Amino acid sequence: MPETTLRRWQLPAYGRAHLEQVQAALPAPGPGQILVRVGAVALNYRDLLMTEDGMGMPLVLPFTPGSDMAGTVEAVGDGVRRFAPGERVINTFWNGWIDHHWPAHAVPAGGPGPGMLASHVLIDAEAAVAAPATLSLAEASTLPCAGLTAWFALAELGALRAGQTVLIHGTGGVALFGLQIARLHGARAIVVSGSADKHEAARALGASHVLARDSDWPAEVRRLTGGRGAEHVLELASGPNLDRSLQACAQGARVSVIGMLEGTTLDASFYGLVLGRVTVQGIGVGHRRALEELVRAVDANGLRPAIAASYGFDALPQALDHLARGAFGKIVVTP
Secondary structure, eight states: OOOOEEEEEEBSSSSGGGOEEEEEEOOOOOTTEEEEEEEEEEEOHHHHHHHHHGGGOOOOSSBOOOOEEEEEEEEEOTTOOSOOTTOEEEEOSEETOOSSSOOTTOEETTTTSOOOOBSEEEEEGGGEEEOOTTSOHHHHTTIIIIIHHHHIIIIISSOOOTTOEEEEEOSSHHHHHHHHHHHHTTOEEEEEESOGGGHHHHHHHTOSEEEETTSOHHHHHHHHTTTOOEEEEEESSOBTHHHHHHHTEEEEEEEEEOOOTTOSSBOOOHHHHHHTTOEEEEOOOOOHHHHHHHHHHHHHHTOOOOEEEEEEGGGHHHHHHHHHHOOSSEEEEEO
16 A cells, blocks of 8 residues: 655754654655655754754744755656656755855755655755765765765865865764765875774774874874975864864865854964965855765765764654764664
8 A cells, every 4th residue: 555644753842852753644746846765864963953943043843853865766746857766866955056056045954944854755856866876875865964065175165186184173974074085085184083982993984193182283283294284174163173273274275164063153363364375164065066976976986974873763862862972973864
């Protein structure tokens, strides 16, 4: 018998304690839409923030969180030519951002746009790309936000080249994708981490050096690069950490501001910016064309995302707890 209902997690009020699992009627795709059976949802730190207060955005409650999914197309609406039932897809984080031009109507998935923590989701066909042929759905679900953020910073905007040095803060999803993308391009990756138990794992993934966060890591980066400094920085801490990152930069380096673990304001020395000729860029994930290029790179080079743990659909609260504690890589939920 055909399925007639779906399951989803939703928030009738802000706060993780209010998360509830409900059933709803299975929708039919309208013109330009696809109905996707979700195979996996990758969690992001953003999801924690969205469940707490919506990150200050006006959300319509009840609200379903989750921005990244991989699944299989179940049905297509009128006019859809990009996909057919049975094909595997991943969603784009920004619905409406296709290429360089930024459209005013672009909206992110998982708030305020539709969330992915459901057994089935209805999305615009334009907001999906073919999943990598070489990855499982669980692995593919990690690409839309974390994978694309690192790719957009380094490959799309950063013009990363072989022989350069990339300084990476932390060992979460974006950080480890940055490490792998750096190695894929023939660049050296230096990781700064406050978790000593994750240092060996980062080295095993390809980091040339892993430095303790409570050390004088800016000086060590300069020593390791013969005084030159790093050409790229994935700044996942922000706050006062940005000023220390500038001390580790090469002349003309590019700093990609991505995370805000140490605060939502930036503290940077005027002299570090100006005398170092440093470009500081904000990264808000990326567009669909870049995601398609990332998928091609994954398939061509055998890149395998680092997954810390996988949880069943009913165990979402435990998965969010794990995410809040910190993980080496991505946390995945599988309906």
